[in-house]
Amino acid sequence: MSHDEAARRxxxxxxxxxREAFALPADTVYLxxxxxxxxxxxxxxxxxxxxxxxxxxxxxxxxxxxGWIDLPERVGEQVAPLVxxxxxxxxxxxxxxxxxxxxxxxxLALRPGRRTIxxxxxxxxxxxxxxxxxxxxxxxxxCRVREAAxxxxxxALDDDVAVLLVTExxxxxxxxxxxxxxxxxAHEAGALALWDLAHSAGAxxxxxxxxxxxLAVGCGYKxxxxxxxxxxxxxxxxxxxxxxxxxLTGWLGHRSPFAFADRYExxxxxxxxxxxxxxxxxxxxxxxALSVFDGVALEDLRAKSLALSDxxxxxxxxxxxxxxxxxxxxxxxxxxxxxxxxxxPEGYAVAQALIEAGVIVDFRAPDIVRFGFxxxxxxxxxxxxxxxxxxxxxxxxxxxAERFQARARVT
Amino acid sequence: MSHDEAARRxxxxxxxxxREAFALPADTVYLxxxxxxxxxxxxxxxxxxxxxxxxxxxxxxxxxxxGWIDLPERVGEQVAPLVxxxxxxxxxxxxxxxxxxxxxxxxLALRPGRRTIxxxxxxxxxxxxxxxxxxxxxxxxxCRVREAAxxxxxxALDDDVAVLLVTExxxxxxxxxxxxxxxxxAHEAGALALWDLAHSAGAxxxxxxxxxxxLAVGCGYKxxxxxxxxxxxxxxxxxxxxxxxxxLTGWLGHRSPFAFADRYExxxxxxxxxxxxxxxxxxxxxxxALSVFDGVALEDLRAKSLALSDxxxxxxxxxxxxxxxxxxxxxxxxxxxxxxxxxxPEGYAVAQALIEAGVIVDFRAPDIVRFGFxxxxxxxxxxxxxxxxxxxxxxxxxxxAERFQARARVT
Numbered sequence: 001m002s003h004d005e006a007a008r009r010x011x012x013x014x015x016x017x018x019r020e021a022f023a024l025p026a027d028t029v030y031l032x033x034x035x036x037x038x039x040x041x042x043x044x045x046x047x048x049x050x051x052x053x054x055x056x057x058x059x060x061x062x063x064x065x066x067g068w069i070d071l072p073e074r075v076g077e078q079v080a081p082l083v084x085x086x087x088x089x090x091x092x093x094x095x096x097x098x099x100x101x102x103x104x105x106x107x108l109a110l111r112p113g114r115r116t117i118x119x120x121x122x123x124x125x126x127x128x129x130x131x132x133x134x135x136x137x138x139x140x141x142x143c144r145v146r147e148a149a150x151x152x153x154x155x156a157l158d159d160d161v162a163v164l165l166v167t168e169x170x171x172x173x174x175x176x177x178x179x180x181x182x183x184x185x186a187h188e189a190g191a192l193a194l195w196d197l198a199h200s201a202g203a204x205x206x207x208x209x210x211x212x213x214x215l216a217v218g219c220g221y222k223x224x225x226x227x228x229x230x231x232x233x234x235x236x237x238x239x240x241x242x243x244x245x246x247x248l249t250g251w252l253g254h255r256s257p258f259a260f261a262d263r264y265e266x267x268x269x270x271x272x273x274x275x276x277x278x279x280x281x282x283x284x285x286x287x288x289a290l291s292v293f294d295g296v297a298l299e300d301l302r303a304k305s306l307a308l309s310d311x312x313x314x315x316x317x318x319x320x321x322x323x324x325x326x327x328x329x330x331x332x333x334x335x336x337x338x339x340x341x342x343x344x345p346e347g348y349a350v351a352q353a354l355i356e357a358g359v360i361v362d363f364r365a366p367d368i369v370r371f372g373f374x375x376x377x378x379x380x381x382x383x384x385x386x387x388x389x390x391x392x393x394x395x396x397x398x399x400x401a402e403r404f405q406a407r408a409r410v411t
Numbered sequence: 412m413s414h415d416e417a418a419r420r421x422x423x424x425x426x427x428x429x430r431e432a433f434a435l436p437a438d439t440v441y442l443x444x445x446x447x448x449x450x451x452x453x454x455x456x457x458x459x460x461x462x463x464x465x466x467x468x469x470x471x472x473x474x475x476x477x478g479w480i481d482l483p484e485r486v487g488e489q490v491a492p493l494v495x496x497x498x499x500x501x502x503x504x505x506x507x508x509x510x511x512x513x514x515x516x517x518x519l520a521l522r523p524g525r526r527t528i529x530x531x532x533x534x535x536x537x538x539x540x541x542x543x544x545x546x547x548x549x550x551x552x553x554c555r556v557r558e559a560a561x562x563x564x565x566x567a568l569d570d571d572v573a574v575l576l577v578t579e580x581x582x583x584x585x586x587x588x589x590x591x592x593x594x595x596x597a598h599e600a601g602a603l604a605l606w607d608l609a610h611s612a613g614a615x616x617x618x619x620x621x622x623x624x625x626l627a628v629g630c631g632y633k634x635x636x637x638x639x640x641x642x643x644x645x646x647x648x649x650x651x652x653x654x655x656x657x658x659l660t661g662w663l664g665h666r667s668p669f670a671f672a673d674r675y676e677x678x679x680x681x682x683x684x685x686x687x688x689x690x691x692x693x694x695x696x697x698x699x700a701l702s703v704f705d706g707v708a709l710e711d712l713r714a715k716s717l718a719l720s721d722x723x724x725x726x727x728x729x730x731x732x733x734x735x736x737x738x739x740x741x742x743x744x745x746x747x748x749x750x751x752x753x754x755x756p757e758g759y760a761v762a763q764a765l766i767e768a769g770v771i772v773d774f775r776a777p778d779i780v781r782f783g784f785x786x787x788x789x790x791x792x793x794x795x796x797x798x799x800x801x802x803x804x805x806x807x808x809x810x811x812a813e814r815f816q817a818r819a820r821v822t
Contacts, residue, residue, distance in 0.1 A: 063821035095687020097661030126662035129675040133660030228691035249544030250508030251537035264540040276506020280639035282690040410474035
């Protein structure tokens with residue numbers, strides 16, 4: 001029944017043809033786009049032409065002739081509408097980790113006299129690690145990190161908090177924060193709000209400007225499909241431009257890099273957040289990947305994302321064997337990202353058994369199996385197949401096989 | 412005569428066949444490999460297979476199956492013999508700028524009580540900018556920057572200098588420092604030596620271990636031919652491992668990133684210098700590019716590099732029209748890198764006239780034309796053609812044409 005229903009839903013899905021824009025392996029249900037997005041077909045051609053025609057033929061002249069020098073800014077402008085940012089505020093460069101360092105330092109400089117970075121307990125490690133690395137580097141007199149549970153963040157804001165750093169959609173549970181409300185709470189306490197959009201950009205509309213967000217970072221290789229380790233992006237609200245010199249003062253953030261001046265003078269606006277020379281291969285790949293979003297309404301993408309996870313949840317609700325798992329992701333649409341997280345005491349082995357059967361999910365310690373739904377290319381048939389496979393793995397207790405116990409290096 | 416002599420030298424050059432490993436444009440003499448190395452043919456195939464077979468087919472499993480997670484370390488081990496580093500000390504990641512921040516912070520932590528970063532006046536801007544960015548971020552009580560002329564660096568070392576930061580081969584003049592002597596001088600003053608190898612790695616033997624260097628950074632896209640904005644590399648001498656936690660504490664520098672632990676625990680050794688997720692496209696390209704060095708003796712490469720620039724210098728010495736330029740690069744072999752820098756009052760226009768004639772050089776403010784000799788693929792015919800073309804441009808005063816005056820965005 002779920003099979004027929006899935007087929008019907010796929011036939012009625014106006015976004016279904018977008019799947020053709022991706023190179024997906026046969027006989028595989030890929031539900032890990034929240035960790036590594038699938039390969040957009042446009043990327044291969046674009047990268048090949050970068051190699052053969054730009055680097056190979058025009059060599060150094062390509063910096064001007066093919067606009068390499070502007071790529072961080074131009075690809076940033078492709079990301080901007082996906083995150084609700086007016087032009088001139090988004091840049092693609094470096095990694096989330098490095099960008100967090102720049103933006104946390106910016107936040108401290110914008111709130112002199114305050115020294116606390118407030119983070120969510122259980123948020124993605126790099127966010128907390130970077131905050132603590134910065135605090136330990138600057139010393140406690142200038143910076144410290146405090147954590148609070150997700151539902152206690154607003155209450156934990158006090159007059160020492162310079163910045164609230166929080167991921168909109170939690171990587172473990174898939175729970176989504178109310179960006180507008182938390183940003184307002186931060187501002188009422190005199191703090192700034194720095195949003196990590198790793199699990200939201202590209203899967204749903206994000207409203208940075210409308211929510212009054214101050215700063216943001218996000219990931220190029222999850223729902224934006226820019227390829228493994230794609231450049232990250234950062235956002236600095238226009239009202240904070242030109243007030244602060246971020247500490248990673250590399251030459252490409254200089255007002256006039258090719259003057260090779262002795263003194264650093266930051267470029268205007270968000271451009272000063274560039275540091276060293278960016279990978280043009282990686283930027284060209286991300287640029288091509290983002291072209292898949294052309295003409296796609298983010299509201300439609302969000303509606304499909306929710307429909308997919310609703311469909312999956314209903315399917316596992318209907319399977320008695322699936323009573324062995326606990327659904328961690330909130331059922332309420334407003335509180336959910338684009339993944340469904342299930343807890344099981346043998347979570348690692350359950351994930352491996354699903355993967356062996358061709359349903360690619362991932363595991364997050366201590367006991368979570370994540371089903372990521374990428375609305376650009378996942379289908380209702382994918383959701384139905386995943387639920388069926390999970391029921392079989394649980395009913396047959398396949399996860400008890402010894403081969404599923406040994407932990408891989410990367411989970 | 413110089414034409415015949417060049418042909419003879421090329422026939423006798425045992426390294427000449429290596430040129431076939433590169434895709435070079437026809438009818439062009441490319442002498443800007445010190446800014447952007449040419450495209451190794453191996454890169455295109457490797458990148459295409461990364462896209463189609465690894466990312467496209469194996470998707471997230473590639474982190475384990477294709478060893479993506481180890482690439483920063485593995486590509487670092489390919490660079491290690493080129494810079495005279497025993498295994499376990501080199502990592503490929505991020506940009507030179509970001510890596511300088513990590514290593515300058517490391518140096519300050521290794522020399523508590525000292526606060527000065529000593530830099531060379533007129534060194535590549537990003538090195539100085541990063542040092543000053545760090546000083547301004549930490550405050551004068553903890554860090555400050557002092558500069559000295561290249562021949563005054565040893566004399567400027569005092570008991571407040573924590574680290575001497577210097578580029579082995581100067582980007583403007585092409586002058587090479589004595590790494591062993593300057594490192595020794597730094598150590599005698601109780602300071603560390605941090606070497607920037609942007610203009611030496613891949614063009615000549617570098618002896619980091621033998622010279623007792625403490626720290627180093629280098630570029631992936633010049634003489635290593637890794638492509639525009641390729642990942643940089645960093646070196647930390649084994650004796651300094653595990654003593655310091657660098658400030659960019661991203662999750663991939665964690666001892667066990669996939670435990671997603673709340674607390675940051677740095678990985679052992681040089682691996683803790685990783686921050687965020689690296690671009691796998693960029694690392695695969697660099698990995699393929701480095702394979703061109705397999706079986707090449709660095710002494711032979713250096714001998715050819717010096718022979719090429721000697722040949723070029725002799726050819727311009729013989730051209731009366733070339734008396735209009737001043738040779739900035741030292742004539743002594745030991746004091747020279749792999750470029751020849753010529754000064755001319757109309758340097759920018761002279762460079763543009765050469766480029767229009769198919770001799771690709773570059774310009775560095777205020778008046779320098781750089782001729783970079785990449786011994787892996789440049790020939791004596793290239794050197795002869797460049798000298799002839801320069802003589803013509805100068806004799807005919809072609810550089811006076813108006814079209815050569817307007818400055819491009821990237822020089």
